[in-house]
C-alpha cells in the first residue's frame with residue numbers, strides 16, 4: 122500500500138490536500154503524519170511521497186519551504202491549489218494567540234489589532250487549535266473547518282478572503298512528467314546556480330527564455346548558504362505538451378553556463 126508524508130495531525134490543510142490528491146488521481150495513498158515540514162520531507166524520502174505547501178496568495182513563495190525542497194532529493198509529481206480560510210477562536214480571558222508560522226503571514230492585519238496578546242508560533246494549524254483548547258488563556262487562528270459551534274469565534278481573519286495555497290505533491294523518484302490530465306500544459310520548476318559571478322549573468326538566463334518564446338511565471342533568488350552574497354535562481358514556467366523539444370533546448374543552453382537542478386516537470390490537478 123502506498124504511503125504519503127503529510128503535515129499532521131489529521132485535518133491540517135496539508136491533510137485536506139492529500140484527500141484531494143487521492144480523489145483527483147483516483148488513488149488511495151494513506152497518510153503518515155509528521156510534526157513539522159522538515160520531517161515531512163525526510164519522511165517522504167523513505168515513503169516515496171510527500172506534500173509541501175509552497176506558495177500562497179498573501180505571502181507568495183514560502184521561502185524556508187523552497188530551501189527544504191531544494192535539499193530534499195524529492196521531485197515534483199503534481200500541483201494542487203486549495204482555498205484557505207482562517208477564523209479566530211478564543212477563550213474569554215485569552216492572553217496567548219497560537220498561530221502556525223505560515224498562517225501568521227496571512228493574518229497580519231488582524232494580529233496587528235491584537236498586540237495585547239502574546240503570539241506563540243506553531244508548526245501546524247491543528248497544533249494551534251489543540252494548544253488553544255488546552256490553554257485556559259488560549260486563542261488561535263485556525264482553519265474554518267476546525268471551528269465548532271461551542272467555540273467563541275471571529276470568522277474570516279485573513280488579510281484577503283480570496284486566499285489560496287499551492288501545494289506540491291512530491292515523489293521519491295527522479296523528475297519525469299506524469300500525464301494526469303490529457304492535453305493540459307505542464308509546469309517546469311528548476312533551480313539555476315551560476316558557475317561564476319559576472320555581469321550579465323541574469324540577463325543570459327532571461328535571454329534563453331525569450332529566444333525560446335517561453336513565458337516565465339516566476340524567478341526568485343535564494344542564498345546558496347555556502348558563501349555570503351551567492352545565490353541560486355528558482356524559475357518556473359508553463360509549457361504546452363507539444364513543446365518538449367523547446368524545453369530541452371533551453372535546458373541544454375543553460376547547462377553551458379549554469380548548474381541546473383530540475384525540481385519537477387508536472388501538471389496542475
Ligand SMILES: O=C(O)C(=O)C[C@]1(C(=O)O)C=C[C@@H](O)C=C1
Nearest residue numbers: 133134135174223224245246286
Ligand atoms: O498547518 C496546516 O494546516 C498546513 O497544512 C500548513 C500550511 C502551510 O504551511 O502553508 C498550509 C496552508 C496554509 O497556507 C497554512 C499552513
